[in-house]
Amino acid sequence: MSVTNFEANLKHRCSSCSLREICLPVGLDAEEMTRLDDLVKRRRRVFSGQSLFRAGDPLQALAAVRTGFFKIYEISVSGQEQITGFPMSGELMGLDAISTGAHRGNAVALEDSEVCEIPFTRLEGLLADLPRLQHQFHKLLSGAIATDHALVMILGTMTAEFKVAAFLLNLSDRRGQRGEDPSEILLPMSREEIGNYLGLKLETVSRMFSKLRDQNLIATEGRKTFIRDREGLRALCQQGSDT
Amino acid sequence: MSVTNFEANLKHRCSSCSLREICLPVGLDAEEMTRLDDLVKRRRRVFSGQSLFRAGDPLQALAAVRTGFFKIYEISVSGQEQITGFPMSGELMGLDAISTGAHRGNAVALEDSEVCEIPFTRLEGLLADLPRLQHQFHKLLSGAIATDHALVMILGTMTAEFKVAAFLLNLSDRRGQRGEDPSEILLPMSREEIGNYLGLKLETVSRMFSKLRDQNLIATEGRKTFIRDREGLRALCQQGSDT
DNA sequence: TCGCAGACTTGACCCAGGACAAGGGCGGAG
DNA sequence: CTCCGCCCTTGTCCTGGGTCAAGTCTGCGA
Numbered sequence: 001m002s003v004t005n006f007e008a009n010l011k012h013r014c015s016s017c018s019l020r021e022i023c024l025p026v027g028l029d030a031e032e033m034t035r036l037d038d039l040v041k042r043r044r045r046v047f048s049g050q051s052l053f054r055a056g057d058p059l060q061a062l063a064a065v066r067t068g069f070f071k072i073y074e075i076s077v078s079g080q081e082q083i084t085g086f087p088m089s090g091e092l093m094g095l096d097a098i099s100t101g102a103h104r105g106n107a108v109a110l111e112d113s114e115v116c117e118i119p120f121t122r123l124e125g126l127l128a129d130l131p132r133l134q135h136q137f138h139k140l141l142s143g144a145i146a147t148d149h150a151l152v153m154i155l156g157t158m159t160a161e162f163k164v165a166a167f168l169l170n171l172s173d174r175r176g177q178r179g180e181d182p183s184e185i186l187l188p189m190s191r192e193e194i195g196n197y198l199g200l201k202l203e204t205v206s207r208m209f210s211k212l213r214d215q216n217l218i219a220t221e222g223r224k225t226f227i228r229d230r231e232g233l234r235a236l237c238q239q240g241s242d243t
Numbered sequence: 244m245s246v247t248n249f250e251a252n253l254k255h256r257c258s259s260c261s262l263r264e265i266c267l268p269v270g271l272d273a274e275e276m277t278r279l280d281d282l283v284k285r286r287r288r289v290f291s292g293q294s295l296f297r298a299g300d301p302l303q304a305l306a307a308v309r310t311g312f313f314k315i316y317e318i319s320v321s322g323q324e325q326i327t328g329f330p331m332s333g334e335l336m337g338l339d340a341i342s343t344g345a346h347r348g349n350a351v352a353l354e355d356s357e358v359c360e361i362p363f364t365r366l367e368g369l370l371a372d373l374p375r376l377q378h379q380f381h382k383l384l385s386g387a388i389a390t391d392h393a394l395v396m397i398l399g400t401m402t403a404e405f406k407v408a409a410f411l412l413n414l415s416d417r418r419g420q421r422g423e424d425p426s427e428i429l430l431p432m433s434r435e436e437i438g439n440y441l442g443l444k445l446e447t448v449s450r451m452f453s454k455l456r457d458q459n460l461i462a463t464e465g466r467k468t469f470i471r472d473r474e475g476l477r478a479l480c481q482q483g484s485d486t
Numbered sequence: 487t488c489g490c491a492g493a494c495t496t497g498a499c500c501c502a503g504g505a506c507a508a509g510g511g512c513g514g515a516g
Numbered sequence: 517c518t519c520c521g522c523c524c525t526t527g528t529c530c531t532g533g534g535t536c537a538a539g540t541c542t543g544c545g546a
Contacts, residue, residue: 074392078481080400084392096392098385104392124378128371135367141384142341148391149317149327149339149347155398156442157323160533191494199399201534206495222494222542238321403503434524444504449525465512465524 012066012116013037022090022177023064024118026136036133039126040064042117052093052107052115059097061117065089068113069188072105073196083197085147086110086189088174092118095144110188155199163198164208165233168218172227183227255309255359256280265333265420266307267361269379279376282369283307285360295336295350295358302340304360308332311356312431315348316439326440328390329353329432331417335361338387353431398442406441407451408476411461415470426470 014025015033025033043066046052052063055074065087072093073083084105087093097103098120127134154166168185176182187194191209192202200208209225212218217233219226227233257268258276268276286309289295295306298317308330315336316326327348330336340346341363370377393413397406411428419425430437434452435445443451452468455461460476462469470476 074396076396076400077477078400078405080396082396082399084395096385096388099382099389104389124374124381128374128377131367131371134371138367138384139342141381141388142339145339145384145387145391146342146347148388148395151395152327152391152398153317153319153323153325155395156325156439157319157321162321190492196399202493203495203535204533207533210495234320433522445523446505446525447503449523450503453525 012043014040014116017066019064019066019090019178024092024133024136024140026139027132028130028136029132032130032133035126035130039122040116040118044115044117046070046109046113046115048109048111048113050109052109053103054106055103057103059094059101059103059120061119062092062094062123063107063115063117064092066114066116069110070107070113071110071189071193072107074105081196083193084151086171086197089178092140092144094120095141110193151197160198160200160204161208161211162237163200164194164205165212165217165236167194167198168212168225168227169230169233169237172230183230185225185227187223187225255286257283257359260309262307262309262333262421267335267376267379267383269382270375271373271379275373275376278369278373282365283359283361287358287360289313289352289356289358291352291354291356293352295352296346297349298346300346302337302344302346302363304362305335305337305366306350306358306360307335309357309359312353313350313356314353314432314436315350317348324439326436327394329414329440332421335383335387337363338384353436394440403441403443403447404451404454405480406443407437407448408455408460408479410437410441411455411468411470412473412476412480415473426473428468428470430466430468 013033014020014023014036015030017023017025020026020033025036028036042061044052044063046068052070067089070087070093071083072085072087073081075081087107093105093107093115094103096105123137127137150170154163158166171185171187172182175185189197190202191205194200195202195205198205209218209220212233213220215232217227217229217236219228256276257263257266257279258273260266260268263269263276268279271279285304287295287306289311295313310332313330313336314326315328315330316324318324330350336348336350336358337346339348366380370380397409401409414428414430415425418428432440433445434448437443438445438448441448452461452463455476456463458475460470460472460479462471
């Protein structure tokens with residue numbers, strides 16, 4: 001629950017961060033980067049299972065994942081939990097809190113992780129000075145909407161098998177963007193969490209993993225998952241929808 | 244397909260628009276409002292069934308619905324159509340296009356409608372000058388994310404009956420916010436469109452309307468729908484979820 | 487090293503919602 | 517006013533994924 005805090009003595013900086021081509025600083029020059037660095041001083045470690053923020057917490061800072069993996073979930077009026085995303089390195093958390101000033105989601109680390117905190121009010125101040133940063137911030141907000149639409153598409157139109165295939169391809173692609181091996185995925189989330197995210201039960205997720213394995217599209221070693229036939233998976237997605 | 248265009252001779256202005264407490268100009272003073280008015284000169288009529296923009300079109304302008312109703316849908320890799328929203332007056336369309344510079348969705352008017360076009364590049368320029376406008380714009384972007392999460396929640400956790408009840412309550416609430424009678428909804432979309440949006444087939448939507456009617460929660464006259472027992476509907480939502 | 491708890495797999499059965507089919511009603515064109 | 521087409525409703529049957537129930541695997545702590 002509590003969170004370790006190891007300030008700027010570990011001279012982490014956006015300018016030297018390997019994620020600067022994915023995260024907030026895309027397209028900034030050296031001077032602009034420095035001003036952003038001034039803002040993003042505080043890093044936090046969040047250990048596996050710990051919570052970074054909870055629904056209802058006032059929005060102080062956006063958080064960019066530096067290393068690790070999170071899940072974001074919300075509780076519905078009927079008390080149901082729904083995972084709305086699995087942010088990984090370079091992705092911002094807390095964007096949906098701007099509208100009300102309070103977090104709507106709960107952020108829990110799925111493995112030992114590190115985040116960069118970006119005080120939101122100060123960020124808005126900086127945006128007015130740095131048009132490129134402003135534009136990048138808008139692109140990230142807009143991208144979050146597009147990501148959500150992709151999930152809506154999956155939930156609304158796809159069969160169980162397709163959902164799982166699309167989920168694995170998505171994780172694989174995101175690994176690829178970060179220069180990691182896209183065909184080897186160490187899933188930090190349980191079958192139940194995957195099912196919750198995709199609108200399926202954990203048993204169904206498990207069955208679909210088995211089914212994909214039987215078709216030689218993937219291989220599994222516990223949570224470690226290998227993409228064996230990326231094109232086959234993609235082809236499956238292109239027809240694997242409800243009527 | 245083509246779109247009538249009736250420029251500023253109909254002296255529409257944000258400053259005198261009845262939606263200024265919902266739309267982009269929230270919280271602006273008179274001078275700021277004037278600068279926004281300068282930007283938002285062009286209004287367009289879009290007749291029922293016409294398209295305002297299509298997936299792939301370059302983002303020129305965001306569009307705020309002034310009157311009427313739209314549907315936004317995207318086409319999945321498998322060719323499936325998925326409606327991601329039904330924007331009504333005061334709501335912005337095209338926010339998801341900022342990330343790539345091209346629209347992802349298709350916007351079609353569900354009834355004769357009117358939109359205000361907001362040239363996006365010029366808007367970003369103005370945001371740097373007007374902190375309050377900047378903040379409101381961020382709130383709208385963030386609110387769009389929150390809205391999408393609400394849809395994900397509905398799609399991921401709810402039964403057919405709950406989905407339809409939640410849909411009607413949502414429309415009703417949005418009417419209420421605009422000062423219209425929240426208990427009388429003239430649905431501009433077909434059962435099929437509702438079903439597509441909620442991840443249901445049209446027959447199921449129809450059945451759920453009948454079921455809600457049998458419980459005296461709503462009344463229907465064709466597409467005109469009356470909320471008879473708002474609390475009952477809400478109570479239903481609070482327990483009407485998958486196990 | 488062993489034992490245990492939590493996570494995963496697999497099987498058998500069931501049910502909410504989909505598929506298919508047959509009307510019924512309503513609004514626009516002539 | 518009438519006709520036609522589209523949308524909506526309702527019935528019947530079917531199926532994908534949920535539910536329930538055994539196991540099996542794995543990693544961790546003693």
